[in-house]
Amino acid sequence: MKTIGNVIKIMDGFGVKLSIDNVRKLEIKGIVMTTRNAKNRYREFTDEQFKQTIRNLLLYYFNTPVDVIKKNDSVEMASRISKIRKAVKDIVQK
Numbered sequence: 001m002k003t004i005g006n007v008i009k010i011m012d013g014f015g016v017k018l019s020i021d022n023v024r025k026l027e028i029k030g031i032v033m034t035t036r037n038a039k040n041r042y043r044e045f046t047d048e049q050f051k052q053t054i055r056n057l058l059l060y061y062f063n064t065p066v067d068v069i070k071k072n073d074s075v076e077m078a079s080r081i082s083k084i085r086k087a088v089k090d091i092v093q094k
Contacts, residue, residue: 001044007032010054016061030070031056059084 008018026032027043032053034043045053056069059077062084068076 001037001046002050003045004034004043006050007045007053007057011057014058016057018057026057026060029066031060031066 004020004023007023008020011018023032027034033049033056034045034053035049036042037044055077059069059080060066062080064080068080
């Protein structure tokens, strides 16, 4: 199982600085998906939750509206990701 610390580390690798409090606030908004460990009550992520959380956080930090992220519409998500890739490509080429 992965933890909030793993999320923070991955996002740091992308240049996005997060604190535990940031992650918890975004969990309340519905962007971060976690599971509670029955023994210690810590927040943990299944592999699928972890992938979805990283994707959602990246979209959120690229100014994708929360309601679009929460809807999880594959067509809308693909469109947003395509626009982000194009923007990054354009920046790198200049």
